[in-house]
Amino acid sequence: xxxxxxxxxxxxxxxxxxxxxxxxxxxxxxxxxxxxxxxxxxxxxxxxxxxxxxxxxxxxxxxxxxxxxxxxxxxxxxxxxxxxxxxxxxxxxxxxxxxxxxxxxxxxxxxxxxxxxxxxxxxxxxxxxxxxxxxxxxxxxxxxxxxxxxxxxxxxxxxxxxxxxxxxxxxxxxxxxxxxxxxxxxxxxxxxxxxxxxxxxxxxxxxxxxxxxxxxxxxxxxxxxxxxxxxxxxxxxxxxxxxxxxxxxxxxxxxxxxxxxxxxxxxxxxxxxxxxxxxxxxxxxxxxxxxxxxxxxxxxxxxxxxxxxxxxxxxxxxxxxxxxxxxxxxxxxxxxxxxxxxxxxxxxxxxxxxxxxxxxxxxxxxxxxxxxxxxxxxxxxxxxxxxxxxxxxxxxxx
Ligand code: LMR
Numbered sequence: 001x002x003x004x005x006x007x008x009x010x011x012x013x014x015x016x017x018x019x020x021x022x023x024x025x026x027x028x029x030x031x032x033x034x035x036x037x038x039x040x041x042x043x044x045x046x047x048x049x050x051x052x053x054x055x056x057x058x059x060x061x062x063x064x065x066x067x068x069x070x071x072x073x074x075x076x077x078x079x080x081x082x083x084x085x086x087x088x089x090x091x092x093x094x095x096x097x098x099x100x101x102x103x104x105x106x107x108x109x110x111x112x113x114x115x116x117x118x119x120x121x122x123x124x125x126x127x128x129x130x131x132x133x134x135x136x137x138x139x140x141x142x143x144x145x146x147x148x149x150x151x152x153x154x155x156x157x158x159x160x161x162x163x164x165x166x167x168x169x170x171x172x173x174x175x176x177x178x179x180x181x182x183x184x185x186x187x188x189x190x191x192x193x194x195x196x197x198x199x200x201x202x203x204x205x206x207x208x209x210x211x212x213x214x215x216x217x218x219x220x221x222x223x224x225x226x227x228x229x230x231x232x233x234x235x236x237x238x239x240x241x242x243x244x245x246x247x248x249x250x251x252x253x254x255x256x257x258x259x260x261x262x263x264x265x266x267x268x269x270x271x272x273x274x275x276x277x278x279x280x281x282x283x284x285x286x287x288x289x290x291x292x293x294x295x296x297x298x299x300x301x302x303x304x305x306x307x308x309x310x311x312x313x314x315x316x317x318x319x320x321x322x323x324x325x326x327x328x329x330x331x332x333x334x335x336x337x338x339x340x341x342x343x344x345x346x347x348x349x350x351x352x353x354x355x356x357x358x359x360x361x362x363x364x365x366x367x368x369x370x371x372x373x374x375x376x377x378x379x380x381x382x383x384x385x386x387x388x389x390x391x392x393x394x395x396x397x398x
Pocket of ligand 1: 014
């Protein structure tokens with residue numbers, strides 16, 4: 001039977017990670033997959049996670065099943081983190097949060113629910129969007145369309161075109177927005193732009209879907225959910241998928257969630273039964289370990305303080321790397337203007353070079369980045385910034 005299968009190319013992001021690992025060049029630089037790296041190029045386990053793991057090791061008394069919607073304490077803690085206390089209170093039982101196997105698992109759950117609610121729905125994604133959005137949502141059988149988002153020439157959001165496109169999206173369709181730290185371009189919406197999108201969503205009646213994978217890595221834990229809270233306050237319905245991969249450094253533990261805000265508590269309760277059935281049919285129940293650590297940290301003042309401090313250091317490091325990289329390129333005489341990198345948010349920015357130039361960086365200099373020219377800024381450090389800047393300068397001159 002399996003003779004009929006044909007081989008597929010490697011995933012554009014995960015494949016790059018494998019090639020980087022196999023490269024023996026001591027000067028190699030990994031600007032590919034979106035993982036946080038410290039000054040030594042290491043992706044550490046956060047201190048608060050280590051401490052919570054120590055406590056858990058000595059206190060956990062059972063590993064019995066949890067259930068398809070995951071742990072209630074985790075679900076509440078995540079709901080509170082994204083919404084803040086007052087919105088969390090006012091939404092009450094109109095809001096339901098369900099633990100999921102990472103952000104990807106949450107996206108897939110959301111896709112299943114959208115499909116059940118309206119099998120005809122089109123999901124509108126930004127152009128460009130995260131490389132896995134279209135395969136992931138598409139493989140659930142949803143139709144996908146794109147709205148204009150990033151202007152490669154001006155390195156900013158094509159907001160007028162985006163708004164014009166969204167003004168045509170009908171009720172029954174879904175618009176997927178990046179909550180903060182847009183992946184891949186790093187260009188985020190301003191507060192005024194979020195307000196305008198909220199107004200269009202209210203007028204048109206489409207469903208807003210927010211993918212929030214980087215809360216705390218842009219401007220701050222509360223600042224990064226400005227748009228999400230604006231939507232949650234105003235709209236009758238909202239879908240939010242969150243990930244703890246980056247802001248808790250829990251990548252391989254697959255810790256995420258799907259939050260639904262429904263028009264009524266009854267609708268939310270019905271949606272929960274559908275989500276539970278979808279989870280049961282796909283993977284039965286989400287993995288526990290990461291979620292229990294997140295719950296412990298968010299519900300313990302001292303662990304939470306420690307986590308917040310480390311997250312702040314990570315965010316500040318990324319923001320200062322953005323500034324340093326721009327300065328370095330200027331100081332070695334690169335004529336192109338890269339100042340947009342300093343204005344963008346989160347882990348990613350496009351270098352804005354073409355595929356041949358990307359391939360030259362990869363093959364001639366062992367500098368790994370996605371073909372779109374997306375770089376993970378956190379991969380830059382004091383030891384590699386000179387090599388990176390001079391290699392880029394050389395490739396730009398070719
Ligand atoms: C990325 O965009 O690099 C990360 O979100 C990792 C992934 O799974 O693609």
